[in-house]
Each structure stands twice: as C-alpha cells, then as structure tokens.
Amino acid sequence: MARALMFVPSAVCVNDIIVGLNEVTGDTGRGPPSSSSNEKSIVLVNRASSKLHNNELKQGDIVVIADPHDSSRNLVRTVVQCGKEWVRVLDGDKEYHVYVQQGYCWVEGRAVSGSEQSVYDSKLFGPISMGLIKGIPLCVVWPGNRFGLLPLSQDSQEKKPEMGSS
Numbered sequence: 160m161a162r163a164l165m166f167v168p169s170a171v172c173v174n175d176i177i178v179g180l181n182e183v184t185g186d187t188g189r190g191p192p193s194s195s196s197n198e199k200s201i202v203l204v205n206r207a208s209s210k211l212h213n214n215e216l217k218q219g220d221i222v223v224i225a226d227p228h229d230s231s232r233n234l235v236r237t238v239v240q241c242g243k244e245w246v247r248v249l250d251g252d253k254e255y256h257v258y259v260q261q262g263y264c265w266v267e268g269r270a271v272s273g274s275e276q277s278v279y280d281s282k283l284f285g286p287i288s289m290g291l292i293k294g295i296p297l298c299v300v301w302p303g304n305r306f307g308l309l310p311l312s313q314d315s316q317e318k319k320p321e322m323g324s325s
Contacts, residue, residue: 216241
C-alpha cells in the first residue's frame with residue numbers, strides 16, 4: 160500500500176512535468192490531414208523540452224497547444240513565427256502582415272486538400288501566448304491507424320515565408 164502511495168504522486172509528476180499523454184482534437188500531423196475537426200487522438204508529449212523552456216522554438220516546429228477558445232481541448236499546430244517578428248499571412252485572396260509580440264507565437268494547422276473549410280489556427284484566433292504551449296508531440300499512441308512517431312518540424316518546403324524583425 161505504501162508503494163502505491165509513493166507511485167501515484169511520482170506518476171502524476173512525470174505526466175505533468177516531463178512526458179505525458181494528451182488527448183488532441185483534429186489533425187495530429189501524422190498521415191494525411193484529418194477531414195474531421197472533432198476527431199480525437201492520444202499523443203505522447205514531451206513537456207520538458209529545452210526548446211520550450213529556453214524560448215528556442217523556431218519556424219516549422221510542431222507543438223501541442225491548449226485551444227485559446229476552449230481550454231479543455233488540445234491541438235497540434237506548426238509554429239510559423241515567434242516573438243518580435245512580422246509574419247505574412249495569406250488568407251484566401253487576402254494578404255496581410257501581423258506583428259507577433261515577445262512571448263507569443265503564430266501557429267498554423269494543415270488544410271485538408273480540396274476542402275473549403277477554414278483551418279482553426281492563428282488566422283482565426285491570432286497570435287497565442289507561449290503559456291498555451293503544452294509541449295512537443297512525440298508520437299500518436301491512439302487510434303491505431305495513426306500510430307507512429309511525429310516529425311519534430313515541418314520540411315523546409317512547407318514553411319511559410321517570414322518577414323524580417325523590427
């Protein structure tokens with residue numbers, strides 16, 4: 160009984176601080192983009208990454224974030240720009256520039272090819288606070304058809320062009 164009482168706090172600590180499982184909604188970045196925005200997956204997340212704690216996130220890094228409009232949901236998104244930089248946004252026919260302040264980042268999701276549905280990302284909710292980033296996704300644990308390691312960042316061909324800092 161005493162061992163169980165010691166194990167539970169240790170397991171909770173590891174899950175919350177070092178590495179743990181998160182349920183994510185929508186596309187995970189594994190396989191073709193998900194056509195269902197309500198599809199749920201279980202993802203193993205590295206919460207202790209030095210990239211997060213040393214503000215070393217860069218363009219193309221894949222992260223798990225808390226949904227800015229619903230904190231009970233988690234999303235997998237790609238970092239486009241972090242703090243003190245301008246980002247060029249192509250939103251359909253419109254193009255505009257947004258300044259991302261220190262402590263914030265601009266994230267984007269993957270669009271389903273041939274879909275008119277808007278992707279739920281910074282184009283809709285703006286730059287997000289670095290505090291909403293839960294970690295770096297390592298692999299999809301469930302469902303089985305999506306099981307496998309996730310890339311740590313997008314290929315350089317998929318990156319969005321960046322504007323210079325001010």
